[in-house]
Amino acid sequence: MCENKFAEEKFRELDGFIEKVGASEGNLIEILHKAQDLFGYLPKEVQLYVSRSLGISAAKVNGVVTFYSYFTEIPKGKHVISVCMGTACFVRGASDILVALEKKLGIKTGQTTKDGKFTIDSLRCVGACGLAPVVIADGKVHGRVEVDDLDNILVELESGVR
Amino acid sequence: MSTKKQLRIALKNCGVIDPENIEEYIARDGYMAIANILTEMTPEDVIEELKKSGLRGRGGGGFPTGLKLEFARKNKGKKKYIICNADEGDPGAFMDRSILEGDPHSILEAMVICGYAVGAGNGYIYIRAEYPLAIERLKIAIKQAYKYGLLGKNILGSGFSFDIELKYGAGAFVCGEETALINSIEGNRGEPHFKPPYPAEKGLWDMPTTVNNVETLANVPAIFNMGAEKFASIGTKTSKGTKVFALAGNVNNVGLVEVPMGTTLREIVFDIGGGITGGKGFKAVQTGGPSGGCIPVQFLDVPIDYESLREIGSMMGSGGMIIMDEDTCMVDIAKYYLEFTTDESCGKCTACRIGNKRLFEMLEKITEGKGTEEDLVKLKELGEIIKDTSLCGLGQSAPNPVLSTMKYFYNEYEAHVRDKICPAGICSSLTKFEINKDKCIGCTLCAKACPAACISGKVREPHEIDQDKCIKCGACYKACKFDAITKS
Amino acid sequence: MKKLKNIEELKDFRDKCAEKFSGPDKIRIIVGMATCGIAAGAGEVFDSIAGEVMKLGLGDKVTVVRSGCMGACHAEPTVEISIPGEESVLYGNIDSQRAKVLVKNHIMRNEVVTELVLEKAYETIS
Structure with missing residues (x-):
């Protein structure tokens, strides 16, 4: 019940955004960005809603959603930990960090823990190569990360201290 | 002669001015280039000046910028567009982000100049969604430029009008390719298409369009302020001006450096970069990202420009420069890049979609100690076929990391398949x-x-x-x- | 601010801005605040410097600037201090404590904090 109300509000906000930028095909990617910001991911209902609002086929919307790695059709965990796999991070040991993190949480990259708490992502270069290897936890950039730092990062995320 | 190896043109304001305050940009002659152009020069003059400067595209290909604008000027269309390619996707390259975060107005000014030269009234900046700070600073800069009448209708009373809008990428490396980028701005899947037609004939919404990279644009106002002759006096015979490199990897002074074309790798890695971390030995420099190659020690003294890098099996690319020490396994590096390109391949053409996947699988086999000498022959053959038959730059250049490491570090490949050892001790199955x-x-x-x-x-x-x-x-x-x- | 109507107005405005930012009594403390700088803690450094400048009553003389990347990613956060008539000095590996030391020593006592200085290895085109 409560969630439905939230969803309604989100759709209303999305309507407002579509009106602002214009319901044209050229703005599809921008609108999907906004929708993902609002809903956290892009489930079928949201994709259908966008396709109807813009008067384009749902296949076209789904084609765009699945093409770009930024868009996701699966909900992510409460906390998202991304390991940068850009070259600078790679040559400074990012894959060791990713493997250690996967082991620690018992999931693979792209998956979410059963309790819905953590999602592991790997990222293409975020451009902070001076700090390689880099881990981004809920948007906060941690530089020069070592495997031993991972526990602290996880604890920090769970306790909500940022 | 100064002993300083670096010369800043594209980065001249980065780390000097407050990028969120247009007054600081103006205080350093900001928007003077466009003001002078609008008062004194014809669009043809602008193109001529850029041709004289010798400026070439800094995004990778190295196409002469003046010529690119001339094509778009000559082609007819109801509307024309200027696009700034800020979809910096090469892993390990961050110069475009730094310019956008440190000096956003220089990009806006350059786009107005290009718009005037081509006869375009609209510009788009296509930027990665992964760069929130750059987006924020661009938004502020655009707002300020409109407020001061340096964007919008009738700029500085000249009668020329130009608008700029931001468009966001969504995580697709292939969108750095200009036809794919244009598809993405139109709200489509970012798949490239065959050229011709070039964007200069049929680009955005089928209108003549010029796509320029961030660093290229950052040079444009500077060229008009300093004069094309002076710019052309810097650099080598074929490559003028400077190049910004993002120095990263196993090097002491990781950072952003801007050097005149013709500087040697040794000067960049050892004099500016301070040498290899932990006092280890130098093994290779990777330039050009997933499209480039690994350059071994014997080429450290080659003066670098577009041509010389291509001759030694790599390319300028956008300017990522990853330094690798003796503990790096070159087969592993080739595998890393192939994993990247197979992941980022849009899937439209077979050569890239399937060919690169097979390359990756063979490399995987080799790093697991299951490779044979026959695989090495196949690797090279297939790599060359993919280069020749792929549709766009991504596929055509994807085998470069493999081919260049095979060329210069063949003994490492042999060690993996023949002796089943990984000399650098990286491939865990062989350790x-x-x-x-x-x-x-x-x-x-x-x-x-x-x-x-x-x-x-x-x-x-x-x-x-x-x-x-x-x-x-x-x-x-x-x-x-x-x-x-x-x-x- | 009204829109600039022609090149003369822009030139006048440029001269006014130049005077505002680089007059003979204008000390600038520039903090490198691009993505990597911020990730390394440049935000705290900026706050610390701004706080110290206020505390020591230097607000009229000193402008603290949030700028972009200075290129020395290996030594983030970086701070550059430029005093008119003197060669500007680039500092690296600054934290909020060191930031206060920079203000006290370099600005108040005019002493360069040599152990934190980075070589400024570039020239800028004029």
């Missing part, structure tokens, strides 16, 4: 951990750290690793405090 009996004091730390319980030995006596059970995780190697465990 062997052993305990040096003379150094081991029997502290038991390694045995405790071993997750496979395959280290045995009595306290205060040398230990031993059971090679059959060893999973090659390296935990013992890290746990040992007496350097008694060797990795080979």
